[in-house]
């Protein structure tokens with residue numbers, strides 16, 4: 001018996017993290033290993049020499065081992081029986097006037113009830129016989145009654161409409177009180193107005209380019225703390241699997257009375273409109289549980305969504321324009337409007353294709369082969385596919401080529417979408433920011449990273465909003481933070497994580513000057529600002545005898561007594577802000593924290609504790625202005 005070849009995959013950690021979900025492993029891992037193991041050295045060398053994504057996909061699809069997998073549609077369907085059981089549980093709660101519990105069961109019944117469609121549906125509509133009311137309509141009608149008693153009139157009316165639409169007999173009079181308008185996070189105005197070119201950004205932002213850093217944002221005017229810098233809808237967004245039952249698949253809003261997919265019982269929508277405009281789900285529906293079972297990462301889901309949200313004809317119409325190279329300079333050379341819904345903007349996000357190893361590309365290609373095989377089981381390719389699982393048409397190859405590029409783009413440009421969880425109404429105690437999905441924002445993706453945060457992000461549904469958390473002077477870089485902040489992580493670890501995930505060596509001011517972490521900040525040594533040139537004046541405030549400090553840069557003396565007095569005021573302002581936060585007066589807290597940051601920015605250079613406490617508090621206040629969920633203690637539920 002020939003000795004088994006050595007496992008060729010021990011060094012795949014980084015790539016694996018991006019492609020496979022480390023918390024929920026699935027069958028893809030074994031599939032990839034098996035295909036890789038079956039590859040001879042000569043075949044791998046041949047793959048390494050391929051120059052285009054198209055050739056790579058074609059090569060991988062022709063490997064016999066990739067077809068040693070049986071791809072079947074696999075999703076959670078409807079069940080009249082389960083719907084009936086849930087509805088009856090709901091009825092019992094409703095009878096006991098426990099409307100909240102009834103709502104929960106009725107919602108489960110609505111999701112499980114088959115939604116009539118096609119020929120059967122037409123027959124019911126024509127016969128208009130109340131005895132043939134569908135289970136779906138009955139469950140909706142029952143839920144509307146619970147919603148009515150919960151004074152959720154907006155949802156109540158909506159359920160009645162949907163029940164009527166699905167053959168519930170019209171009542172003699174719809175005795176429904178005035179509509180209740182749901183409170184939604186407000187999208188604030190951009191600071192200084194909308195940028196004429198980068199339409200999702202404020203006028204205070206410009207985008208520059210250089211060979212080392214690619215594109216990055218710069219302050220076109222002075223930016224103040226609290227300025228709204230970006231408000232942007234995603235080009236594509238994907239919910240975490242665990243959130244399918246809590247949020248709308250399309251817009252990520254939470255809903256008390258979800259509208260289900262007409263075919264499966266896995267996903268929910270907040271409204272009939274969101275369901276109708278989710279073309280992607282009509283494609284993904286039959287393979288959703290298959291994809292989940294594969295253990296692919298959220299990045300791979302997002303990659304697939306970039307394709308499934310449009311019919312294949314949308315991409316074919318642009319085929320001529322889609323060259324494989326990367327042209328980052330184009331964004332600054334070309335002065336056309338940067339519209340984040342323009343596919344070409346998405347297509348030109350950074351993917352570092354030239355720096356990839358053959359192993360990385362091979363791993364990605366096998367994921368794409370799997371995705372194409374899964375898409376072949378849906379209506380996506382229709383007559384443009386081969387209809388056979390081990391043959392591939394030109395349109396399928398083209399789609400695979402796009403997917404391979406998207407998988408690389410997603411690695412560097414996706415943002416986590418989050419919601420802020422309060423552990424009780426109007427209290428910050430124990431509050432935490434939790435991930436609910438991922439999205440691509442083509443304008444925000446142009447911002448480079450600094451470990452010293454300059455803006456905070458929060459979300460309304462899946463729309464992102466960013467606000468400045470410190471003063472940024474005209475001409476300075478306006479950075480984003482890629483999840484590596486200096487107050488909470490040591491430099492070596494931050495740099496290693498950024499290099500691993502985003503492929504650059506961070507040289508921000510916090511890294512260059514090795515700023516201490518929050519726990520190590522020494523409050524006695526401060527860097528004051530020279531009143532003339534603003535250069536730093538390092539002072540040990542415990543030992544200062546003479547308040548006149550000479551600037552090493554310009555030679556001017558600065559009297560730091562007035563600064564020390566201002567700093568005392570900022571302590572008071574901060575305490576005031578904390579009191580407003582305790583009382584959950586968000587507007588007042590925000591105003592005080594902005595005021596405090598401005599004062600501190602005028603006096604001292606970071607890093608120091610008060611500054612970061614102020615920024616931290618301000619970020620928490622901002623998070624409350626976006627997606628917010630209140631978790632009640634079990635006894636209160």
Ligand SMILES: C[S@@+](CC[C@H](N)C(=O)[O-])C[C@H]1O[C@@H](n2cnc3c(N)ncnc32)[C@H](O)[C@@H]1O
Pocket residue numbers: 212213214215216328349350412413445446447448449450502503504505506507508
């Ligand atoms: C989300 S993109 C940012 C925009 C990107 N510069 C571009 O031109 O599209 C992330 C990529 O930008 C680059 N980048 C981000 N922050 C950087 C920094 N501080 N220094 C150098 N390069 C950075 C890295 O190449 C990283 O993979």
